[in-house]
Amino acid sequence: MKAKVLVCAVLAAMASSGLMACEAPEVKTFEVVRDTAAVQEETAPRDGEEEVLQAKTQAQNKVKADRRILQQVTEAVLEQFEGRGEAVLMDARTGALLAQVGGEEPHGVGSTFKPISTLAALASPELGLKPDAQMNCKGYTKFGGRHFHCWKRDGHGEVGLDDALAQSCNSVSFELASHAHYDDIVTFARRFGLGEAPGPGLAPGGKLLSQKDIPKFVEGYKLLLSVGQHPFEQNLLQMARAYGVLARGHLVQVHRPGDDWDKPTPVELDPEALAMVRKGLVDAVAGPKGTAHWAASKRVSVAGKTGTVWTGQNYRKPSADNDQIYDDAWFAGYAPADEPEVVVVVRVKGGVSGGKTAAPVARELLEAWHEVR
Numbered sequence: 001m002k003a004k005v006l007v008c009a010v011l012a013a014m015a016s017s018g019l020m021a022c023e024a025p026e027v028k029t030f031e032v033v034r035d036t037a038a039v040q041e042e043t044a045p046r047d048g049e050e051e052v053l054q055a056k057t058q059a060q061n062k063v064k065a066d067r068r069i070l071q072q073v074t075e076a077v078l079e080q081f082e083g084r085g086e087a088v089l090m091d092a093r094t095g096a097l098l099a100q101v102g103g104e105e106p107h108g109v110g111s112t113f114k115p116i117s118t119l120a121a122l123a124s125p126e127l128g129l130k131p132d133a134q135m136n137c138k139g140y141t142k143f144g145g146r147h148f149h150c151w152k153r154d155g156h157g158e159v160g161l162d163d164a165l166a167q168s169c170n171s172v173s174f175e176l177a178s179h180a181h182y183d184d185i186v187t188f189a190r191r192f193g194l195g196e197a198p199g200p201g202l203a204p205g206g207k208l209l210s211q212k213d214i215p216k217f218v219e220g221y222k223l224l225l226s227v228g229q230h231p232f233e234q235n236l237l238q239m240a241r242a243y244g245v246l247a248r249g250h251l252v253q254v255h256r257p258g259d260d261w262d263k264p265t266p267v268e269l270d271p272e273a274l275a276m277v278r279k280g281l282v283d284a285v286a287g288p289k290g291t292a293h294w295a296a297s298k299r300v301s302v303a304g305k306t307g308t309v310w311t312g313q314n315y316r317k318p319s320a321d322n323d324q325i326y327d328d329a330w331f332a333g334y335a336p337a338d339e340p341e342v343v344v345v346v347r348v349k350g351g352v353s354g355g356k357t358a359a360p361v362a363r364e365l366l367e368a369w370h371e372v373r
């Protein structure tokens with residue numbers, strides 16, 4: 001018996017011109033055939049232990065078959081990026097990796113770090129900030145004689161902290177960080193497992209450097225840190241683990257099937273602050289001004305955050321009419337939004353933006369996960 005899992009893959013408009021930033025992604029549909037022979041139910045009556053054993057084996061076979069499907073889908077969806085796309089799907093409850101393509105090389109994570117830098121600001125007694133605080137974005141923040149710009153040059157105006165996350169306002173993150181200590185943000189981020197290996201036997205990932213370890217440190221670095229830029233780099237597995245904390249309030253050990261792992265440990269976070277951040281992540285996907293709306297799905301509720309990291313790299317083939325520089329596009333999030341079971345992190349080197357390039361990929365992967373869950 002075969003069951004078909006239909007997977008709709010969104011192709012970001014990688015094909016043609018510099019106008020692609022203004023175009024909606026193209027959509028193509030393809031199919032993954034799921035061989036369920038291994039997971040068919042045995043109908044013959046059995047007794048006692050043998051029955052239990054049979055049920056266990058069936059359950060294990062189903063998990064294996066589902067993982068194979070998700071891995072195939074992930075590879076297929078990322079094919080369009082010709083080796084530049086990476087993704088991780090992780091069970092939010094246990095840390096088990098459900099699918100992985102790449103994801104072990106650390107990079108700047110961009111605005112996917114904002115939920116954590118926002119929580120760090122809210123945890124600071126010096127700031128005395130409340131989760132319902134209103135902030136103002138006038139398009140830039142002045143700090144140390146420099147202007148740090150929001151991506152929206154004419155400003156977001158008055159926004160709540162949740163709106164700032166949904167719309168990925170840089171000025172609010174800069175403003176919060178300008179009142180913080182660099183090392184306090186770093187120390188707070190460690191609660192999310194950032195800066196350490198995401199699980200036993202896995203690549204160490206990116207470090208979290210303290211101020212004293214950064215050559216030629218300048219205070220402006222704390223503003224860059226708050227939006228996940230230099231000198232802060234993490235890999236996809238580390239970010240999956242961090243989003244597991246946002247999703248479920250506990251720190252998992254990321255692990256591959258068959259590897260040893262310890263149970264998740266609770267992370268102490270202010271419930272009101274966490275609720276505000278989660279609302280921001282829901283609104284980023286489902287809200288009217290959310291930057292992650294291409295991650296929205298009719299099949300499963302998604303919460304998450306985009307990131308677009310300027311790299312200075314030109315990933316496209318050089319030609320006379322192409323001198324554009326492309327960024328690293330990120331999406332990190334989880335589903336279902338209200339009772340998260342899975343975390344997804346996507347990074348595409350040389351994408352248009354997190355919203356246009358990585359978010360639609362995340363949606364594809366979460367819909368595939370939803371089919372086999």
Ligand SMILES: [Zn+2]
Nearest residue numbers: 137150156169
């Ligand atoms: Zn702004």
